[in-house]
Amino acid sequence: MLSHRTSFRELMARGGLVRAAGAHDALGSKLAQQAGFQAVWASSLEVSASRCLPDASVLTMTEYLTAAASMQRAIDIPVVADVDTGYGNNLNVAHMVHEYEAAGITAVAMEDKLYPKVNSFAAASQTLLSVPEFVRKIETAKAAQRTEDFYLIARCEALINKMGVDDALARCNAYADAGADAILIHSKQRDQGEIVEFLDGWDGRRPVVIVPTTYPQWSATEAEKHGVSMVIYANQGLRATVQAVRETFRAIYADGTSLGVEDGIAPVSDVFALQNLDDWLALEG
Ligand code: SPV
Ligand code: MG
Numbered sequence: 001m002l003s004h005r006t007s008f009r010e011l012m013a014r015g016g017l018v019r020a021a022g023a024h025d026a027l028g029s030k031l032a033q034q035a036g037f038q039a040v041w042a043s044s045l046e047v048s049a050s051r052c053l054p055d056a057s058v059l060t061m062t063e064y065l066t067a068a069a070s071m072q073r074a075i076d077i078p079v080v081a082d083v084d085t086g087y088g089n090n091l092n093v094a095h096m097v098h099e100y101e102a103a104g105i106t107a108v109a110m111e112d113k114l115y116p117k118v119n120s121f122a123a124a125s126q127t128l129l130s131v132p133e134f135v136r137k138i139e140t141a142k143a144a145q146r147t148e149d150f151y152l153i154a155r156c157e158a159l160i161n162k163m164g165v166d167d168a169l170a171r172c173n174a175y176a177d178a179g180a181d182a183i184l185i186h187s188k189q190r191d192q193g194e195i196v197e198f199l200d201g202w203d204g205r206r207p208v209v210i211v212p213t214t215y216p217q218w219s220a221t222e223a224e225k226h227g228v229s230m231v232i233y234a235n236q237g238l239r240a241t242v243q244a245v246r247e248t249f250r251a252i253y254a255d256g257t258s259l260g261v262e263d264g265i266a267p268v269s270d271v272f273a274l275q276n277l278d279d280w281l282a283l284e285g
Contacts, residue, residue: 008107022234026074042068057116097144111155138178154180
């Protein structure tokens with residue numbers, strides 16, 4: 001059952017667009033791999049939502065790491081862990097890198113918001129760190145890594161905070177100077193306009209990652225043509241689960257039988273396959 005797991009750095013070195021799907025557990029991660037995605041995003045929104053808690057630095061680093069590590073153990077493609085702000089100050093960042101690396105996570109994305117943070121789509125004001133403060137966190141993370149492979153994506157929230165494309169570009173250039181391996185530029189606009197403007201101003205010195213949750217009409221192919229290296233579908237799996245489970249439970253409860261839903265849900269044999277049940281039973285000899 002053991003096989004070589006591709007590190008995220010190896011994946012990026014291959015070139016071509018990387019597409020990642022968000023998940024919060026091993027099962028979701030495996031479904032992403034089976035669908036053909038090249039990486040899995042261990043989403044802070046998903047991991048916290050799976051506990052019915054807000055994506056607001058409520059869970060601890062250990063809880064996020066436990067989720068990401070169990071996801072990575074189930075799949076051969078790399079997990080990119082959403083590590084929010086790095087869970088505190090520079091000391092927390094160094095500890096985070098040591099722990100994630102030791103757990104076999106080869107890439108993390110750390111954002112320039114102030115700890116404690118709140119999800120980028122929440123109707124709450126966001127506070128960003130100053131550029132020197134976040135630069136120091138990036139330098140700390142890069143100095144803390146023990147393997148060459150470990151990959152740090154610096155995530156910029158300037159567009160989320162309506163600070164404009166020029167500010168976002170200045171920040172991302174500083175983050176690249178500080179040693180970030182890639183840049184994640186986030187936006188919550190309903191179209192890709194400001195992301196395209198950002199990409200037009202970006203000199204390509206580091207790969208750019210996007211999360212097109214609010215501008216889903218912009219296809220992966222179009223994004224790649226504009227110079228995007230990675231697209232993250234951060235929460236569609238979670239949202240699909242919520243809707244499908246809700247509808248199924250309501251129908252079973254209303255009908256007084258599960259007969260009506262049977263054709264629309266996965267057979268138990270499918271669940272057994274996802275569990276690698278045959279491999280496990282073979283251990284019995
Ligand atoms: C996440 O999936 O947790 C993210 C992306 O960080 S977003 O929810 O858009 O902030
Ligand atoms: Mg997040």
